[in-house]
Amino acid sequence: xxxxxxxxxxxxxxxxxxxxxxxxxxxxxxxxxxxxxxxxxxxxxxxxxxxxxxxxxxxxxxxxxxxxxxxxxxxxxxxxxxxxxxxxxxxxxxxxxxxxxxxxxxxxxxxxxxxxxxxxxxxxxxxxxxxxxxxxxxxxxxxxxxxxxxxxxxxxxxxxxxxxxxxxxxxxxxxxxxxxxxxxxxxxxxxxxxxxxxxxxxxxxxxxxxxxxxxxxxxxxxxxxxxxxxxxxxxxxxxxxxxxxxxxxxxxxxxxxxxxxxxxxxxxxxxxxxxxxxxxxxxxxxxxxxxxxxxxxxxxxxxxxxxxxxxxxxxxxxxxxxxxxxxxxxxxxxxxxxxxxxxxxxxxxxxxxxxxxxxxxxxxxxxxxxxxxxxxxxxxxxxxxxxxxxxxxxxxxxxxxxxxxxxxxxxxxxxxxxxxxxxxxxxxxxxxxxxxxxxxxxxxxxxxxxxxxxxxxxxxxxxxxxxxxxxxxxxxxxxxxxxxxxxxxxxxxxxxxxxxxxxxxxxxxxxxxxxxxxxxxxxxxxxxxxxxxxxxxxxxxxxxxxxxxxxxxxxxxxxxxxxxxxxxxxxxxxxxxxxxx
Amino acid sequence: xxxxxxxxxxxxxxxxxxxxxxxxxxxxxxxxxxxxxxxxxxxxxxxxxxxxxxxxxxxxxxxxxxxxxxxxxxxxxxxxxxxxxxxxxxxxxxxxxxxxxxxxxxxxxxxxxxxxxxxxxxxxxxxxxxxxxxxxxx
Numbered sequence: 001x002x003x004x005x006x007x008x009x010x011x012x013x014x015x016x017x018x019x020x021x022x023x024x025x026x027x028x029x030x031x032x033x034x035x036x037x038x039x040x041x042x043x044x045x046x047x048x049x050x051x052x053x054x055x056x057x058x059x060x061x062x063x064x065x066x067x068x069x070x071x072x073x074x075x076x077x078x079x080x081x082x083x084x085x086x087x088x089x090x091x092x093x094x095x096x097x098x099x100x101x102x103x104x105x106x107x108x109x110x111x112x113x114x115x116x117x118x119x120x121x122x123x124x125x126x127x128x129x130x131x132x133x134x135x136x137x138x139x140x141x142x143x144x145x146x147x148x149x150x151x152x153x154x155x156x157x158x159x160x161x162x163x164x165x166x167x168x169x170x171x172x173x174x175x176x177x178x179x180x181x182x183x184x185x186x187x188x189x190x191x192x193x194x195x196x197x198x199x200x201x202x203x204x205x206x207x208x209x210x211x212x213x214x215x216x217x218x219x220x221x222x223x224x225x226x227x228x229x230x231x232x233x234x235x236x237x238x239x240x241x242x243x244x245x246x247x248x249x250x251x252x253x254x255x256x257x258x259x260x261x262x263x264x265x266x267x268x269x270x271x272x273x274x275x276x277x278x279x280x281x282x283x284x285x286x287x288x289x290x291x292x293x294x295x296x297x298x299x300x301x302x303x304x305x306x307x308x309x310x311x312x313x314x315x316x317x318x319x320x321x322x323x324x325x326x327x328x329x330x331x332x333x334x335x336x337x338x339x340x341x342x343x344x345x346x347x348x349x350x351x352x353x354x355x356x357x358x359x360x361x362x363x364x365x366x367x368x369x370x371x372x373x374x375x376x377x378x379x380x381x382x383x384x385x386x387x388x389x390x391x392x393x394x395x396x397x398x399x400x401x402x403x404x405x406x407x408x409x410x411x412x413x414x415x416x417x418x419x420x421x422x423x424x425x426x427x428x429x430x431x432x433x434x435x436x437x438x439x440x441x442x443x444x445x446x447x448x449x450x451x452x453x454x455x456x457x458x459x460x461x462x463x464x465x466x467x468x469x470x471x472x473x474x475x476x477x478x479x480x481x482x483x484x485x486x487x488x489x490x491x492x493x494x495x496x497x498x499x500x501x502x503x504x505x506x507x508x509x510x511x512x513x514x515x516x517x518x519x520x521x522x523x524x525x526x527x528x529x530x531x532x533x534x535x536x537x538x539x540x541x542x543x544x545x546x547x548x549x550x551x552x553x554x555x556x557x558x559x560x561x562x563x564x565x566x567x568x569x570x571x572x573x574x575x576x577x578x579x580x581x
Numbered sequence: 582x583x584x585x586x587x588x589x590x591x592x593x594x595x596x597x598x599x600x601x602x603x604x605x606x607x608x609x610x611x612x613x614x615x616x617x618x619x620x621x622x623x624x625x626x627x628x629x630x631x632x633x634x635x636x637x638x639x640x641x642x643x644x645x646x647x648x649x650x651x652x653x654x655x656x657x658x659x660x661x662x663x664x665x666x667x668x669x670x671x672x673x674x675x676x677x678x679x680x681x682x683x684x685x686x687x688x689x690x691x692x693x694x695x696x697x698x699x700x701x702x703x704x705x706x707x708x709x710x711x712x713x714x715x716x717x718x719x
Contacts, residue, residue, distance in 0.1 A: 409672070413673070451673075502645075503676070506647070506649050509603075510716075513718030542604075542647075
């Protein structure tokens with residue numbers, strides 16, 4: 001185990017090192033795939049309407065580049081202008097803060113200072129861009145420094161160029177790439193690989209396109225709203241808000257800070273600031289609660305927490321580019337986990353499915369002594385469907401799991417007893433109506449094969465089948481021979497035995513044989529609660545061999561079988577019961 | 582005489598049919614005893630699984646063997662019948678399985694071990710099988 005943990009730690013360390021050291025190569029490559037996913041749907045649409053592939057690529061990439069360049073130039077111009085105005089804004093803000101300094105809003109002072117600092121930084125950067133690096137340098141730069149500065153300036157342009165070229169290759173050779181990937185994974189895994197690639201492409205393309213449209217709409221509404229309020233650089237704030245919205249949960253919160261501070265700095269009153277905040281809150285709540293659930297649904301299949309953690313991780317690893325790539329990378333990991341047994345932990349960690357399914361969650365809550373939580377789960381299930389389904393889907397598996405744990409001595413007698421008591425109370429509280437008193441001459445008898453858990457199972461069956469007379473004769477309280485004698489004395493037309501294998505299997509078979517011998521026409525139904533038991537079919541087969549008319553595995557099935565058998569069961573004439581001795 | 586024998590054969594055949602599907606775990610270190618019990622029970626229609634000591638029996642049960650009855654000797658190497666009985670009665674999974682011991686015991690000892698029955702050695706095979714049949718409900 002220790003060696004395994006060391007191995008995992010080593011693998012994680014190697015992976016992190018590759019991601020950190022390989023950043024110059026991996027970032028453009030990942031960005032190319034990112035844009036490939038983004039531009040595949042429009043490119044495919046163009047091909048479908050008859051545009052040749054080469055031309056469709058040029059059109060898709062050209063349109064994307066043109067939009068990028070236009071937007072970037074407008075944003076750079078607005079940013080440069082904002083930087084010039086920063087000193088003015090910070091002075092205005094300081095004046096405003098001075099009037100509040102003695103009030104309860106001392107925090108604003110630090111905001112003002114931070115704002116002034118940001119203004120200074122932006123100013124220095126803009127002047128360096130506008131007037132040249134040499135102007136700021138007190139002494140002439142050496143040749144090496146000049147070459148270095150040139151490379152630093154060329155680096156972003158080079159990155160854009162590399163990404164554009166790679167994107168063209170990804171888009172042009174997407175079928176070829178798919179073939180190579182399948183070849184790499186192995187032809188024997190062709191189905192799994194194809195399904196994984198299809199799902200990754202589908203989910204990410206859908207997610208990126210839909211989220212991009214939603215965020216573009218969000219940015220437009222924010223920009224328009226800010227413009228109407230009178231906030232300068234409305235387009236800049238709108239675009240920043242749209243980009244930040246890719247960061248789950250926190251993006252919109254961060255986006256509201258800058259325009260609110262500008263509003264605070266330039267307007268004499270509070271109304272514009274409050275309107276700015278209200279605009280962000282209203283638009284974000286509308287988008288998050290009404291538009292996204294309808295348009296986006298659960299398309300990513302990734303939990304919000306996973307997206308947030310992923311955003312933190314990738315930003316730490318690759319900076320702002322990592323922030324943009326965080327969601328697609330997380331979706332990729334979750335989808336790959338869904339199709340690969342070895343990597344299924346990724347889906348469990350990142351997926352939006354609940355960590356535990358309802359039955360395990362219910363049992364875990366009962367085991368932890370949180371009876372209230374367990375009852376809530378059962379009631380929720382009962383409300384969504386019915387009490388029978390709730391008993392069948394969560395309580396019966398819990399009894400089965402408890403019985404298994406008790407038999408394997410994972411839980412001791414005291415814990416098993418406490419769990420059973422809690423389950424009994426939950427079953428009582430689930431009952432919406434008072435129990436129907438069974439008809440004494442119904443001719444149907446319930447028999448718990450051995451344990452208290454079998455008795456609870458029988459009680460549940462009685463709850464969903466009012467015609468059952470649950471005698472709950474348990475050999476734990478008296479000998480099974482005596483229990484069998486008592487059943488025989490009632491000369492039933494039908495007997496329903498509840499049993500939790502393997503502990504109660506021998507007793508259940510004993511009752512089947514005895515009843516079959518003494519009452520050949522009696523119908524014997526066995527409810528075998530064996531969730532996840534691989535030998536359940538063998539146990540059922542042995543019970544049939546011992547004389548069971550029918551063996552069922554769930555309450556609903558048992559109730560239906562009971563009902564059918566009661567309608568068709570002939571009246572049994574009691575044979576003279578021979579003495580067991 | 583012939584009729585009597587024929588009736589006896591018919592009864593034995595009927596009993597064998599009833600016992601079909603009944604699985605008995607025989608635990609005894611004596612090979613001759615084991616073979617005798619295995620042969621007698623098989624003839625009576627039982628499915629027989631054998632173990633030479635208690636530890637082997639526990640291993641079989643742990644591996645998923647689900648017998649209708651366990652028939653055990655008491656004095657055995659590795660794990661005695663007493664230890665086996667104790668372990669079976671302590672386990673929630675096995676405590677309901679009927680237990681018959683092949684060794685003379687006082688009623689007090691029998692009560693302590695919580696066994697369903699005990700037989701002196703040498704045991705009358707017919708009597709033993711009849712009791713096993715009752716305990717299995719056959």
